[in-house]
Amino acid sequence: MEYVGTPDAAVAAPAPGSVLRRKGGWSPLIRVVGTPHGLAVEKDYSAKPLPIRATVARLLVRREREVLRHLQGLPGIPRLLPSPDGLRIRTEYIPGRPIHRLPPDALRPEIYRRLEALVRAMHARRVVHLDLRQRKNILIRGDGQPFLLDFANAVRFRLTGGLSGWTFAQLAALDRSALLKYKNRYFPALLTDADRQQLRRHRRVRRLWLFKPHKSRAKDVIR
Numbered sequence: 657m658e659y660v661g662t663p664d665a666a667v668a669a670p671a672p673g674s675v676l677r678r679k680g681g682w683s684p685l686i687r688v689v690g691t692p693h694g695l696a697v698e699k700d701y702s703a704k705p706l707p708i709r710a711t712v713a714r715l716l717v718r719r720e721r722e723v724l725r726h727l728q729g730l731p732g733i734p735r736l737l738p739s740p741d742g743l744r745i746r747t748e749y750i751p752g753r754p755i756h757r758l759p760p761d762a763l764r765p766e767i768y769r770r771l772e773a774l775v776r777a778m779h780a781r782r783v784v785h786l787d788l789r790q791r792k793n794i795l796i797r798g799d800g801q802p803f804l805l806d807f808a809n810a811v812r813f814r815l816t817g818g819l820s821g822w823t824f825a826q827l828a829a830l831d832r833s834a835l836l837k838y839k840n841r842y843f844p845a846l847l848t849d850a851d852r853q854q855l856r857r858h859r860r861v862r863r864l865w866l867f868k869p870h871k872s873r874a875k876d877v878i879r
């Protein structure tokens with residue numbers, strides 16, 4: 657495979673047991689665990705209060721696992737590993753950095769092309785991610801291969817026609833518009849005239865929005 661990244665000495669593998677994220681409420685604990693299949697990231701709902709464990713947690717785990725299972729084999733989808741119970745999801749640990757943490761000289765066009773191909777392949781399996789705007793959900797491995805993480809909001813469509821087909825198309829367009837945002841921000845040399853037109857359209861729509869997130873303003877520039 658063509659080498660497009662930079663060797664990333666800064667990304668040392670975390671020690672098993674390291675906690676990557678601990679949030680309250682319904683959110684799972686995310687930590688690195690050692691498994692017979694290698695280093696894994698575990699999304700764990702087992703310490704949540706019983707009412708959450710007994711209901712929504714199992715459902716969320718089952719849904720996310722099902723989507724991940726359906727996408728296995730695509731380059732850029734972490735391998736799903738066996739979990740000890742129905743309250744945890746384990747995926748192989750991917751050494752890399754989130755897209756917004758790449759040094760500028762590592763932002764090769766090939767990375768964006770692979771990201772686009774990955775999202776296209778996911779859509780071909782009729783899955784929409786729906787949380788690609790969250791920059792932490794796009795990890796770039798040291799060799800330049802992008803990975804999609806966090807399928808908690810993803811939806812798999814089984815039917816192709818009618819209302820289901822229409823809805824899928826709308827949601828897939830949302831995923832693509834998230835990609836366009838990354839193209840504009842990190843790979844502006846790849847923008848086409850059609851992309852710029854679409855970005856301008858988005859910007860006009862956003863201006864109509866009364867409460868826009870303050871963070872988006874400075875980055876609203878079309879390059």
Ligand SMILES: Nc1ncnc2c1ncn2[C@@H]1O[C@H](COP(=O)(O)OP(=O)(O)O)[C@@H](O)[C@H]1O
Binds near residue numbers: 677683734795806807
């Ligand atoms: N397979 C993985 N390899 C490396 N890091 C991961 C992996 N899965 C998750 N992470 C890290 O853990 C963070 C949280 O995981 P994620 O599935 O996005 O949970 P949440 O639903 O809390 O956002 C990610 O943003 C990423 O930094």
Ligand SMILES: [Mg+2]
Binds near residue numbers: 805
């Ligand atoms: Mg996430």
